[in-house]
Amino acid sequence: MATHYTPYREEPDRHRLPAALRAPLEARTWRELGYVLTGLPVAVALFVWTVTMVSLGAGLLVTFVGVPVLALGLVGCRGFGTLERARAGALLKVKVAAPEPLRPGGPGPLSWLGAVLKSGSSWRHLVYALVHFPWAVFSFSLAISFWTYGWALLTYPLWFWVFPMWAGQGGIQLYGDDHHSVYLDNPWEITATALVGLVFTLLTPWLLRGLTTVDGLLVRGLLGPSRLTARVEELESDRGVVVDTAAADLRRIERDLHDGAQARLVNLAMGLGLAKEKLHHDPETAARMVEEAHGEVKTALKELRDLARGIHPAILTDRGLDAALSHIATRCTVPVTLTVDLPTRPTPAIEGITYYTASELLQNISKHSHAHHATLDLWHTPHHLMLQIRDDGIGGADPGRGTGLAGLAERLGAVDGVLVVDSPPGGPTVVTAELPWRA
Missing domain, CATH: 1.20.5 (Single alpha-helices involved in coiled-coils or other helix-helix interfaces)
Known part of the structure; x- marks a missing residue:
C-alpha cells in the first residue's frame, strides 16, 4: 500500500541528563550491543553453511546430485534469513517483511528445485551470507574493543589496587623497557585514565548505532521482499x-x-x-x-x-484549481487566505483529488477547529504538487480517530500521495498533502 503517515510526536523530555550522557545505559544501546555480539556466531554458521553447500553443489553439478545440494544450500540460507529478520526485529526494532514465497510451477520435487533456484530472493540470501560475515567480524571486533576498554578504564579507580596487591606493580603499565617503566598509579594518572575511559564509554553507543544501521540496511536490502515485489x-x-x-x-x-x-x-x-x-x-x-x-x-x-x-465541479473542469479552490474557500465559515502557484494545470485525476482533499479539510475547519483564520497554499516542486492548509484553531486532529483524515490518506495513497497531519492540542493545525506532479 502506498505510504501515508502522520509525524511522530515525541513526549516531552523528562530526563535530566542529556542524551549523550545517558546513552551508555539506555536499553537501545544494550540491545544493539547484543545484536552485534550475537551476530558473529550467526554469521560464522551462515557463512560456513553457505560456502560448504555452494562449493559442494558446484563441484557436483557434473552430476544431477549437485542441483539438489545447491538448492538445499539456498533453502538453508532462507532459513537463516528468517532468523536474521527475527533478530533484527527483536533487538534493532527493524521490521522487515518476509520475501516472496517460493512458487513451484507444478507438483513434484523438480518443480520445487526449479522454484528455489529461480527465486531471486534465494540468491539475495546467499549474497547476504557472504557479505555479512566480514562485516560481522569487523563490527564484533570494534564493538567489543570499545566497550571493554571503555568500561575497564572508566572503572579503573575502583580496581587499580589489584596491581600492587596481586601483581607486584603500581598499576597498569603504560611503558616499560630495561631501564625504566611507567605505571598509571598516582591519583592524577588514575583520574586521567578514568576520563579516557569515559570518552570511550560515551562514544561506544554512537559507534554501535552506526554499525547496526549498516546491519539494518543489509537486512532490509537482501533479506526482505524485492523492490519489484513490494511495488506490485x-x-x-x-x-x-x-x-x-x-x-x-x-x-x-x-x-x-x-x-x-x-x-x-x-x-x-x-x-x-x-x-x-x-x-x-x-x-x-x-x-x-x-x-x-x-x-x-x-x-x-x-x-x-x-x-x-x-x-466533479464544473468550475474545476473549466477554470482549474485556482478558481475552484477560491470558490470553496468562500464557502468556509472561517476566513481563508488562498495562495496558488502552479505553472500549468496537473492531470484531471490529480486536480480532482487535490480539490476533494482541500474541500474536506476546509469542511473540517468549519465544523471542528473553532479557528479565526486559515491559510491554503498550493504550489509545486519538480516532482510533487503540494497542498498545505493551516488554521489557528484548537488542534487535536488525529487520523487515528474517525474516518475523515484516514480516508483522505487512503485516497492520496492510491496515487502515491502522502498526508501529514501536525495538530498538537491547543493548535495550530497544519495539514500537508503531497501528490505526484503530473501535468
Whole structure:
C-alpha cells in the first residue's frame, strides 16, 4: 500500500541528563550491543553453511546430485534469513517483511528445485551470507574493543589496587623497557585514565548505532521482499483502495439521490397529479399546489447541482484549481487566505483529488477547529504538487480517530500521495498533502 503517515510526536523530555550522557545505559544501546555480539556466531554458521553447500553443489553439478545440494544450500540460507529478520526485529526494532514465497510451477520435487533456484530472493540470501560475515567480524571486533576498554578504564579507580596487591606493580603499565617503566598509579594518572575511559564509554553507543544501521540496511536490502515485489503488492493494495473508494462514492451518490432529489421529485409528481385533478373544480388550490411544486423543483435542482459539484465541479473542469479552490474557500465559515502557484494545470485525476482533499479539510475547519483564520497554499516542486492548509484553531486532529483524515490518506495513497497531519492540542493545525506532479 502506498505510504501515508502522520509525524511522530515525541513526549516531552523528562530526563535530566542529556542524551549523550545517558546513552551508555539506555536499553537501545544494550540491545544493539547484543545484536552485534550475537551476530558473529550467526554469521560464522551462515557463512560456513553457505560456502560448504555452494562449493559442494558446484563441484557436483557434473552430476544431477549437485542441483539438489545447491538448492538445499539456498533453502538453508532462507532459513537463516528468517532468523536474521527475527533478530533484527527483536533487538534493532527493524521490521522487515518476509520475501516472496517460493512458487513451484507444478507438483513434484523438480518443480520445487526449479522454484528455489529461480527465486531471486534465494540468491539475495546467499549474497547476504557472504557479505555479512566480514562485516560481522569487523563490527564484533570494534564493538567489543570499545566497550571493554571503555568500561575497564572508566572503572579503573575502583580496581587499580589489584596491581600492587596481586601483581607486584603500581598499576597498569603504560611503558616499560630495561631501564625504566611507567605505571598509571598516582591519583592524577588514575583520574586521567578514568576520563579516557569515559570518552570511550560515551562514544561506544554512537559507534554501535552506526554499525547496526549498516546491519539494518543489509537486512532490509537482501533479506526482505524485492523492490519489484513490494511495488506490485503496493499497486495491488492501491487498486483495492481505489475500488473501495469508488464503491463508497457510488453508494454515497445513490443515497444522496434517493434521500434528496429523488424523494423531492416523487413528491413533486404526486403534487402535480393532485393539482391536475383540482384544476377544473378548484383552480385556486391547483394554482397554489403548482406554486409549491415550483419551489420543490428549485430545491431539487439545487440539490442536484450540489451533488454534481461534489462529484466533479464544473468550475474545476473549466477554470482549474485556482478558481475552484477560491470558490470553496468562500464557502468556509472561517476566513481563508488562498495562495496558488502552479505553472500549468496537473492531470484531471490529480486536480480532482487535490480539490476533494482541500474541500474536506476546509469542511473540517468549519465544523471542528473553532479557528479565526486559515491559510491554503498550493504550489509545486519538480516532482510533487503540494497542498498545505493551516488554521489557528484548537488542534487535536488525529487520523487515528474517525474516518475523515484516514480516508483522505487512503485516497492520496492510491496515487502515491502522502498526508501529514501536525495538530498538537491547543493548535495550530497544519495539514500537508503531497501528490505526484503530473501535468
